[in-house]
Amino acid sequence: MSQNEKGGLTRRTLLKGSAITAGFIGTTAVTGFPAVHADEPITLRYLSTATNQSPAIAAKAKEVTGINVEYVTVTTDDVTKRIITQPDSFDLVDSEYASLPNLIPSGNLMGIDAKKVKLVDKLATVMTKGEIGGKKIGDQGTAPHKVFYLEKQRGKTFANEPTEWITLIPTTYNADTLGIRPDLIKRPIESWAELLNPEFKGKAAILNIPSIGIMDAAMVNEAMGLVKYGDKGNMTKEEIDKTIATLIEAKKAGQFRAFWTDFNESVNLMASGETVIQSMWSPAVTAVRLKGIPCTFQPLKEGYRAWASGFGLPKTLKGKKLDAAYEFINWFLSGWAGAYLNRQGYYAAVLETAKENMEPYEWAFWMEGKPAEKDIHGPDGGLLEKAGTVRDGGSYDTRMGAVACWNSTMKENAYMVQKWNEFIAA
Amino acid sequence: MLEDKSRWTPYWQAAPLALVFFVFFLLPLAVTFVVSFWTYTGYSIEPAFVGDNYVTAFDKCFASLPDLCTTFRTYLSTLRFCLLVWLITLVLGFTIAYYLVFEIRSNTVRIVLALLTTIPFWTSNVIRMISWIPLLGRNGLVNQALMGAGIVSEPVDWLLYSPFAVTLSLVHINTVFMIVPILNSMLRIDRSLIEAAYDTGASPWQTIWNVIVPLSKTGIAIGSIFVVTVVMGDFISVGLMGGQQIASAGKVIETQITALQFPIAAANAIVLLAVVLMIVWVMLRLVDIRKEL
Structure with a gap:
C-alpha cells in the first residue's frame, strides 16, 4: 500500500x-x-x-x-x-x-x-x-x-x-529503502539499524501507514539483532509486540522528528532538514533532489522492501x-x-x-546501473539527473535482487493496527 | 380552519431542514451505531450483535490502572488540548470581541476588522498547516531570528512537531469561532446598562465582570461548544503539527477505517460522540442558551 x-x-x-x-x-x-x-x-x-x-x-x-x-x-x-x-x-x-x-x-x-x-x-x-x-x-x-x-x-x-x-x-x-541527507550525515550509511541510531536523535522519521511502517520497523529490528522473524510480512502477535516495543522506546527517547503519511510530507521533512534519515519512496527522493538538495535513496546491506x-x-x-x-x-x-x-x-x-x-543510454542508466552518458530526462523531457550520475542502488538485477521482503497483508492485521495506534499514542 | 393551518405552519417550515438532518445526520449516525456491534474480517463486515469492538476499544483499560491504556491516554491528551485551546481562545475571543464592540466607534471599521479575523479561513487547512514549517521549523524564520539575535545558539526544536505547535495551530484556527458568537452577544448589550454601571461607580473591571460577562454568557457558551467539538474531533491539525506523534481519537478512527475495520472504527466514533455530548451537556447545564438567546 x-x-x-x-x-x-x-x-x-x-x-x-x-x-x-x-x-x-x-x-x-x-x-x-x-x-x-x-x-x-x-x-x-x-x-x-x-x-x-x-x-x-x-x-x-x-x-x-x-x-x-x-x-x-x-x-x-x-x-x-x-x-x-x-x-x-x-x-x-x-x-x-x-x-x-x-x-x-x-x-x-x-x-x-x-x-x-x-x-x-x-x-x-x-x-x-x-x-x-x-x-x-x-x-x-x-x-x-x-x-x-x-x-x-x-x-x-x-x-x-x-x-x-x-x-x-x-x-x-x-x-524501497531509507532516504538520507548525505550532506548532513557526512558518513556512509549501510544498515537499516541506523534509523534508530541515537546519533540521529530528533532527526529521524518513519511512515505512519501501519501496514508499511511495520515492515520498515521490522527491517530495523532485525538489523539491530533485536528480533528474529519467521516472516516479516506475516508476523506473530509476539513478533508484533516486540517490534512495537522497540519503536515505543525510540519514540520516548525522542528519536523521531515526525511521522509522515503522504508523499509531500516526506519531501518537506527531508528538504527542510527537519529529518536526515527516514522511510522514503523513490520519486520523493527525486523531488528533493530536483530542489537542488542532496538526497540519496540509500541501498542497505539488509536489502529492500x-x-x-x-x-x-x-x-x-x-x-x-x-x-x-x-x-x-x-x-x-x-x-x-x-x-x-x-x-x-x-x-x-x-x-x-x-x-x-x-534510448540505449537511458536503458543503461535506469536498468544497468551505468553512469549516465548524457543528461537523463523524465518522460516529459524535464531534467532528472546530470550526465555522469549513477542510479542509487545500481542496476535492476542488483536492486530487485536485494529485495528482502514485500508489502503485505498480515493474518494478524487487526492486532497490528491496534498495536500501531498504541505506538502513536505512546 | 385558519387556526389549524397556522398551527402546522412552523412544522412545514422546519420540515426541509429536518429532512436534511434526518437523511444526512441521523440516519448515518444510526447506521454507525448499528455497525459498531458487527463483526469484521479484512474484507467483509458481518451483521451481528457483539460488544467485542467496545471491548477492544477499551482493551486492558481497567485491568492496567493506574497505568493508562491507549484509549485513555489518547482521550487524556485530546482533553488536555481541548481545555488549553478553549481557555486561550476564550480569553482571546472575548478580548477581541470586546475591543471591536466597545472600543471601535465606527461601524465600518468594526465590520472591516471583524472580517479580518476570518483571514485564517482564506487558505485551505493543508496549506495553512504546511506554511508553519518555514516559520517554526528547525531552519525556520523564528529559529533564524532567535539565533541571529544571539538568544539561542542551537535551533529550538519544540516550536514544531510538539504539543506547543498543536496548541498554536488549533488556537489559530478556532479563535474566530469564539469571536463571532461573543461579538454577537455583546452587540445586543444595551449601552445604557454600561453607563449605569459607570454612573454608580463601578470600576472598568467591575463593569466587565458584573455586567458584560453575564450578558455575553450565551455567546461564550456557543463559542465554547464550537471550539470544544472541533478540537475533540480534530486529527488533521494534531497530526500535521504534532508530526503525527501525538495521538488523537480521530486519527485512531481514521487508521481503523483505512485498515477496513469499519465496525471497530464505528465503535470508537460512538465513544467519541458520547464524550463530546457529555461535555456539551455539562456546558448547557451551566448556561441555558435557549433562555438567554
Missing part, C-alpha cells in the same frame, strides 16, 4: 508539459486516424492511485487502440476500499498485490485469462516466479508470485502452481468493455507505457518491450 499520492510533486510538475502535448496528439488521433473501433469508442474507467496514471499514457492508448481511458484517482487505501465496497464503479483497476489477500476472498475481482494476454510469457520473472535470472529473491510478505494465480476464474483461493487465471497483470513495481501493482478486472465486466480491457492491457505491456514508467524510476512488467522503446 505504499504508493499513496506518490505522484504528487514530481508528476504534477513534470507532466504539465506532456499533458499539453498529449492533448494535441489525442485530438489528431480522434480526427486523423481511422478509428480502430468503427462504432462508438469504448470508455474504460481506470481506478488507481495518481502514481499509476498519466495523461500521456491515456492519450497514447487512445491514439493506438481508440479506447478512452477515464482515470478515477484515489489513494492506495481507497483503491482497496472501492474494490470491496463499490465493485461496479470501475472497469479496470490498478491495485497493489499486497492487498490481494483481502481482495480475492471478497470475490469482487475475476481471474484474468492468461491466453488473452499476448506477452504473458514475457512478464518479468520477479513477478511470476520471484526470481531474477533463475536466482530466487526475498519473498517474505505478500510477494507477487505467491498470489499471482487463481485456482479458477472466479475462485477465492490462490493457486500454488501456475494456472491460466491471473489475479493481476503487473504494471509497476519497485524496491519491495512493492508491486497490477491490473485487475471487476467480476461484472463483460462484452465489449471486457474485450477493450484486454486490448488495453495488451497495449500497456507492448512497450511504450513500460518505457514511460522505467523513465520515472519504476520498473515495467515486460522488460524486453520497454527496452525497445528506450
Whole structure:
C-alpha cells in the first residue's frame, strides 16, 4: 500500500508539459486516424492511485487502440476500499498485490485469462516466479508470485502452481529503502539499524501507514539483532509486540522528528532538514533532489522492501468493455507505457518491450546501473539527473535482487493496527 | 380552519431542514451505531450483535490502572488540548470581541476588522498547516531570528512537531469561532446598562465582570461548544503539527477505517460522540442558551 499520492510533486510538475502535448496528439488521433473501433469508442474507467496514471499514457492508448481511458484517482487505501465496497464503479483497476489477500476472498475481482494476454510469457520473472535470472529473491510478505494465480476464474483461493487465471497483470513495481541527507550525515550509511541510531536523535522519521511502517520497523529490528522473524510480512502477535516495543522506546527517547503519511510530507521533512534519515519512496527522493538538495535513496546491506501493482478486472465486466480491457492491457505491456514508467524510476512488467522503446543510454542508466552518458530526462523531457550520475542502488538485477521482503497483508492485521495506534499514542 | 393551518405552519417550515438532518445526520449516525456491534474480517463486515469492538476499544483499560491504556491516554491528551485551546481562545475571543464592540466607534471599521479575523479561513487547512514549517521549523524564520539575535545558539526544536505547535495551530484556527458568537452577544448589550454601571461607580473591571460577562454568557457558551467539538474531533491539525506523534481519537478512527475495520472504527466514533455530548451537556447545564438567546 505504499504508493499513496506518490505522484504528487514530481508528476504534477513534470507532466504539465506532456499533458499539453498529449492533448494535441489525442485530438489528431480522434480526427486523423481511422478509428480502430468503427462504432462508438469504448470508455474504460481506470481506478488507481495518481502514481499509476498519466495523461500521456491515456492519450497514447487512445491514439493506438481508440479506447478512452477515464482515470478515477484515489489513494492506495481507497483503491482497496472501492474494490470491496463499490465493485461496479470501475472497469479496470490498478491495485497493489499486497492487498490481494483481502481482495480475492471478497470475490469482487475475476481471474484474468492468461491466453488473452499476448506477452504473458514475457512478464518479468520477479513477478511470476520471484526470481531474477533463475536466482530466487526475498519473498517474505505478500510477494507477487505467491498470489499471482487463481485456482479458477472466479475462485477465492490462490493457486500454488501456475494456472491460466491471473489475479493481476503487473504494471509497476519497485524496491524501497531509507532516504538520507548525505550532506548532513557526512558518513556512509549501510544498515537499516541506523534509523534508530541515537546519533540521529530528533532527526529521524518513519511512515505512519501501519501496514508499511511495520515492515520498515521490522527491517530495523532485525538489523539491530533485536528480533528474529519467521516472516516479516506475516508476523506473530509476539513478533508484533516486540517490534512495537522497540519503536515505543525510540519514540520516548525522542528519536523521531515526525511521522509522515503522504508523499509531500516526506519531501518537506527531508528538504527542510527537519529529518536526515527516514522511510522514503523513490520519486520523493527525486523531488528533493530536483530542489537542488542532496538526497540519496540509500541501498542497505539488509536489502529492500519491495512493492508491486497490477491490473485487475471487476467480476461484472463483460462484452465489449471486457474485450477493450484486454486490448488495453495488451497495449500497456507492448512497450511504450513500460518505457514511460522505467523513465520515472519504476520498473515495467515486460522488460524486453520497454527496452525497445528506450534510448540505449537511458536503458543503461535506469536498468544497468551505468553512469549516465548524457543528461537523463523524465518522460516529459524535464531534467532528472546530470550526465555522469549513477542510479542509487545500481542496476535492476542488483536492486530487485536485494529485495528482502514485500508489502503485505498480515493474518494478524487487526492486532497490528491496534498495536500501531498504541505506538502513536505512546 | 385558519387556526389549524397556522398551527402546522412552523412544522412545514422546519420540515426541509429536518429532512436534511434526518437523511444526512441521523440516519448515518444510526447506521454507525448499528455497525459498531458487527463483526469484521479484512474484507467483509458481518451483521451481528457483539460488544467485542467496545471491548477492544477499551482493551486492558481497567485491568492496567493506574497505568493508562491507549484509549485513555489518547482521550487524556485530546482533553488536555481541548481545555488549553478553549481557555486561550476564550480569553482571546472575548478580548477581541470586546475591543471591536466597545472600543471601535465606527461601524465600518468594526465590520472591516471583524472580517479580518476570518483571514485564517482564506487558505485551505493543508496549506495553512504546511506554511508553519518555514516559520517554526528547525531552519525556520523564528529559529533564524532567535539565533541571529544571539538568544539561542542551537535551533529550538519544540516550536514544531510538539504539543506547543498543536496548541498554536488549533488556537489559530478556532479563535474566530469564539469571536463571532461573543461579538454577537455583546452587540445586543444595551449601552445604557454600561453607563449605569459607570454612573454608580463601578470600576472598568467591575463593569466587565458584573455586567458584560453575564450578558455575553450565551455567546461564550456557543463559542465554547464550537471550539470544544472541533478540537475533540480534530486529527488533521494534531497530526500535521504534532508530526503525527501525538495521538488523537480521530486519527485512531481514521487508521481503523483505512485498515477496513469499519465496525471497530464505528465503535470508537460512538465513544467519541458520547464524550463530546457529555461535555456539551455539562456546558448547557451551566448556561441555558435557549433562555438567554
